[in-house]
Amino acid sequence: MDPAQAVVVRNMSMTFGGQRALDAVDVSIRRGEIHGLVGQNGCGKSTLIKILSGYHHPDPGGELEIDGLPVKLPVRTGSASELGLSFVHQDLGLLPTLTVVENFRAWTISTKFELFIRWGRERQLTEEAFARYGLSCDPRAVVGELPAVQRALLAIVRALDDLRVYTKDDESRGGLLVLDEPTVFLPRENRENLFEVIRRSVTHGSSVLFVSHDLDEALSVTDRITVLRDGRVAGTVDSAATKKDQLVEMIIGKRLEAFEAIHREHTVGERSHVSVDGVTGGTIKDVSFALNEGEVLGLTGLVGSGFEELPYQMFGATPANSGRMTIAGIEHDLATMSPPDAIKAGMGLIPADRQGAAGIGSLLVRDNVMMQVIDQYRPYRLDRRRYLRGAEDTLKEYDVRPPEPIMDFQALSGGNQQKVVLAKWLQGGPKVLLVHEPTQGVDVGARLQVFETITQAAAQGMSVVCASSDYEQLAAICDRVLIFHDGQIMCALVGDQITKDRITEQCYVSRGTLRPDTETRIPA
Amino acid sequence: MNQVSTGTPGEMLPPVENEPQRHRKGITLGDYVERFALIIAWVIVIVVFSILAPESFFRMQNFTTMLSTQTTLVILALAVLIPLIAGDYDLSLAANLMMAGMLVAVLNAEQGVPLGLTILIALGFGALLGFINGLIIIIFDINAFIVTLGTGTIVTGLVLWISSSRTIGGVSVWLSDWVVVNRLAGLSIEFFYGLLLCAVLWYVLDFTAIGRRILFVGRGTNVARLSGIRVGRVRWGCFVAAGILASFGGIVYTGTAGAADPVSGGTFMLPAFAAAFLGSTAITPGRFNPWGTYIAVYFLVTGVTGLAIMGVQSWVQSVFYGAALVIAVSASAFVKKRREAAAKL
Numbered sequence: 073m074d075p076a077q078a079v080v081v082r083n084m085s086m087t088f089g090g091q092r093a094l095d096a097v098d099v100s101i102r103r104g105e106i107h108g109l110v111g112q113n114g115c116g117k118s119t120l121i122k123i124l125s126g127y128h129h130p131d132p133g134g135e136l137e138i139d140g141l142p143v144k145l146p147v148r149t150g151s152a153s154e155l156g157l158s159f160v161h162q163d164l165g166l167l168p169t170l171t172v173v174e175n176f177r178a179w180t181i182s183t184k185f186e187l188f189i190r191w192g193r194e195r196q197l198t199e200e201a202f203a204r205y206g207l208s209c210d211p212r213a214v215v216g217e218l219p220a221v222q223r224a225l226l227a228i229v230r231a232l233d234d235l236r237v238y239t240k241d242d243e244s245r246g247g248l249l250v251l252d253e254p255t256v257f258l259p260r261e262n263r264e265n266l267f268e269v270i271r272r273s274v275t276h277g278s279s280v281l282f283v284s285h286d287l288d289e290a291l292s293v294t295d296r297i298t299v300l301r302d303g304r305v306a307g308t309v310d311s312a313a314t315k316k317d318q319l320v321e322m323i324i325g326k327r328l329e330a331f332e333a334i335h336r337e338h339t340v341g342e343r344s345h346v347s348v349d350g351v352t353g354g355t356i357k358d359v360s361f362a363l364n365e366g367e368v369l370g371l372t373g374l375v376g377s378g379f380e381e382l383p384y385q386m387f388g389a390t391p392a393n394s395g396r397m398t399i400a401g402i403e404h405d406l407a408t409m410s411p412p413d414a415i416k417a418g419m420g421l422i423p424a425d426r427q428g429a430a431g432i433g434s435l436l437v438r439d440n441v442m443m444q445v446i447d448q449y450r451p452y453r454l455d456r457r458r459y460l461r462g463a464e465d466t467l468k469e470y471d472v473r474p475p476e477p478i479m480d481f482q483a484l485s486g487g488n489q490q491k492v493v494l495a496k497w498l499q500g501g502p503k504v505l506l507v508h509e510p511t512q513g514v515d516v517g518a519r520l521q522v523f524e525t526i527t528q529a530a531a532q533g534m535s536v537v538c539a540s541s542d543y544e545q546l547a548a549i550c551d552r553v554l555i556f557h558d559g560q561i562m563c564a565l566v567g568d569q570i571t572k573d574r575i576t577e578q579c580y581v582s583r584g585t586l587r588p589d590t591e592t593r594i595p596a
Numbered sequence: 597m598n599q600v601s602t603g604t605p606g607e608m609l610p611p612v613e614n615e616p617q618r619h620r621k622g623i624t625l626g627d628y629v630e631r632f633a634l635i636i637a638w639v640i641v642i643v644v645f646s647i648l649a650p651e652s653f654f655r656m657q658n659f660t661t662m663l664s665t666q667t668t669l670v671i672l673a674l675a676v677l678i679p680l681i682a683g684d685y686d687l688s689l690a691a692n693l694m695m696a697g698m699l700v701a702v703l704n705a706e707q708g709v710p711l712g713l714t715i716l717i718a719l720g721f722g723a724l725l726g727f728i729n730g731l732i733i734i735i736f737d738i739n740a741f742i743v744t745l746g747t748g749t750i751v752t753g754l755v756l757w758i759s760s761s762r763t764i765g766g767v768s769v770w771l772s773d774w775v776v777v778n779r780l781a782g783l784s785i786e787f788f789y790g791l792l793l794c795a796v797l798w799y800v801l802d803f804t805a806i807g808r809r810i811l812f813v814g815r816g817t818n819v820a821r822l823s824g825i826r827v828g829r830v831r832w833g834c835f836v837a838a839g840i841l842a843s844f845g846g847i848v849y850t851g852t853a854g855a856a857d858p859v860s861g862g863t864f865m866l867p868a869f870a871a872a873f874l875g876s877t878a879i880t881p882g883r884f885n886p887w888g889t890y891i892a893v894y895f896l897v898t899g900v901t902g903l904a905i906m907g908v909q910s911w912v913q914s915v916f917y918g919a920a921l922v923i924a925v926s927a928s929a930f931v932k933k934r935r936e937a938a939a940k941l
Contacts, residue, residue: 387822389821389822411821411822411823411824412824412825412826414824415823415824421822423822428816428818428819429818429819429822430819430822431816431819432812432815432816432819432820433816433936434815434882434932434935434936435811435812435815435816439808439811439812443812443819443820443823443825444823444824446805446808446809447805449805451804451805451806452804452805453803453804454802454803454804454805454808456803480935482936483938496823
């Protein structure tokens with residue numbers, strides 16, 4: 073037993089339906105250490121954290137030790153803070169309409185039986201905790217009105233305070249604070265404040281496991297970093313002695329690229345078709361790009377980079393603050409864009425939320441697929457027979473299985489739901505199709521069909537914008553991929569550059585070096 | 597979704613897609629029973645009361661009275677139905693109905709305004725109230741339930757004001773003639789107004805693109821919005837249409853009684869909702885629909901009439917309507933869940 077080790081994970085494995093999400097992972101975190109955990113989507117980071125929080129039951133054989141004491145696995149849910157584990161997740165878990173004190177003391181207030189809540193004392197306890205970690209925040213403020221960084225700080229200090237229940241009786245204990253990407257939605261300028269609190273927290277003897285996608289951030293905050301790749305530990309490095317490139321290489325690993333080069337057969341037209349100029353809104357800051365006829369353009373980046381907001385802004389689903397878009401010579405103001413205008417302009421949008429935004433689960437497939445074209449069937453005296461036949465033909469054309477219009481949309485499999493949604497938009501022959509995560513929750517067979525449908529439509533001149541964090545998918549269908557960071561385009565990959573690993577690498581590497589990509593700018 | 601979460605991608609050969617043959621068009625016996633359960637229940641109620649009170653209940657006159665005099669409730673229930681399909685509650689419709697009835701009475705009997713004009717004014721008021729409801733709900737994006745509860749209460753107060761809290765009679769007999777006195781096939785003419793309105797609403801909802809859009813909006817507001825449907829306009833239009841319909845109900849109500857009283861119209865609100873929800877378990881189960889609502893109204897009326905004939909005290913009427921609403925809502929939720937569960941198989 074090594075007193076310097078706060079948390080030791082040994083030989084931890086996790087299998088989901090035959091697939092190993094974690095494979096004999098060893099991680100040890102020293103007392104008073106800020107330990108980074110990085111890796112691609114699906115590398116096993118979240119699985120590991122969910123094992124620690126008791127959400128997943130790991131395979132037998134794994135061991136977990138906290139402050140020298142073995143912990144029985146699976147971790148009993150709800151007992152995490154007794155064991156010395158405390159978590160802050162991306163969503164922070166705060167109640168925005170309540171005050172700071174109410175949030176800070178929520179757990180204690182709601183679980184301890186007291187006839188009266190002594191608000192004065194609660195406020196005092198809150199202020200004491202804030203002082204301990206150097207957080208200045210009015211306990212009476214409403215959480216939803218605090219700046220984003222303050223909210224994150226509040227969540228972190230609350231989690232640290234939970235740990236004190238565990239550490240106060242025994243000086244030798246430190247406990248572990250797990251920060252699961254707490255900075256994703258924070259403005260970059262103010263993050264330093266937050267790191268200060270994190271650094272201060274470890275001087276009290278606790279340790280921090282810092283999960284992040286942002287490698288610069290991880291390198292600057294942490295003492296050591298463990299890299300996970302495909303469910304295994306790719307290595308643990310000293311942050312001070314490691315360069316970002318080395319980290320990226322560890323994240324991606326050396327793989328055969330040939331496998332990924334799925335050939336794109338169609339050719340991009342010469343004519344510029346769509347140009348988007350100076351879009352600002354949400355995370356997106358002054359983004360411009362052009363799109364040719366028949367081009368499939370990928371938008372990607374890490375979580376929080378804002379790439380997925382663009383299709384919705386172009387479509388007017390979530391209006392941008394400013395920006396212009398020209399389609400086939402007609403200019404549109406993106407600040408006042410609305411879905412009906414977008415459709416009139418020749419656009420279609422396939423949102424990622426298939427049941428909540430793309431199709432209506434409780435309605436028939438017929439009504440879902442025909443929503444756009446219903447006016448073509450005698451709107452004031454619906455030709456129901458022709459309407460039904462039209463639906464049937466469309467379902468057959470797009471290979472929806474079963475091609476049965478009289479069944480609820482929600483009864484279809486994910487892949488077939490997506491085919492219905494594609495059919496709904498493509499039968500109107502849009503000039504521009506915007507798609508967001510088109511193959512999420514879609515089985516492999518249908519995934520290829522979706523790719524084929526999209527590339528075929530592009531081959532006939534339709535332009536496609538595909539926002540996705542599925543790099544393999546982007547590599548398979550895109551002619552060009554724009555990589556976003558902090559709401560801006562950081563680089564563009566074209567042609568042979570578009571491979572899964574190149575995209576991954578650029579997502580991690582490209583930041584801080586804004587080079588206005590002349591290629592993606594529209595000529596004045 | 598379920599197929600996707602398990603197994604490695606390589607193992608997932610094209611999954612169970614060809615199999616769901618049982619989703620074929622075929623309508624099972626169970627579906628038929630579900631569709632016509634309300635009618636069956638109605639028949640049972642009639643049979644039970646006929647056995648219990650063969651002398652008074654099971655008489656032609658009783659049936660013609662039941663069919664003839666409940667048009668007001670039919671119309672109000674149909675009015676309630678329209679915003680419900682678009683996903684909104686309109687609680688101001690009963691007040692709207694009272695106001696329309698009272699406007700006709702006050703203007704015609706007390707101010708001497710020609711009846712035709714008063715009818716137009718009443719309908720105009722209904723449209724205006726619907727328009728204002730929509731304005732507040734759509735433009736300021738406020739919950740329809742609360743807004744219409746408020747506007748309905750305001751209008752209820754205004755009804756008391758313009759009537760000085762009195763029942764106002766002396767309305768031109770022409771109105772009564774064309775609502776209740778004139779008969780067709782032994783039934784008051786108003787019965788056919790209700791029937792005709794139900795048929796028109798059914799046509800609009802099922803056989804026009806606008807009707808489909810209302811359904812899209814009610815079922816998936818966000819999907820409808822992203823599909824280019826102007827969701828706000830559709831909902832707004834539904835409030836206006838419901839307002840006009842409710843005010844027509846008010847005119848019929850005044851015609852039925854030959855007078856307008858400032859309170860009794862309010863008692864229609866609950867049975868109207870009960871009928872709409874009960875109706876959603878029938879004909880096209882899981883969906884608010886005009887014919888289901890129509891049948892539900894007469895089912896409820898039959899129950900209440902039967903109880904009254906049995907000599908049960910009048911407080912039972914409230915108990916009956918209230919219970920019917922709770923049961924109807926539970927049943928429609930049950931039907932919906934069952935359909936969803938069936939869809940997931």
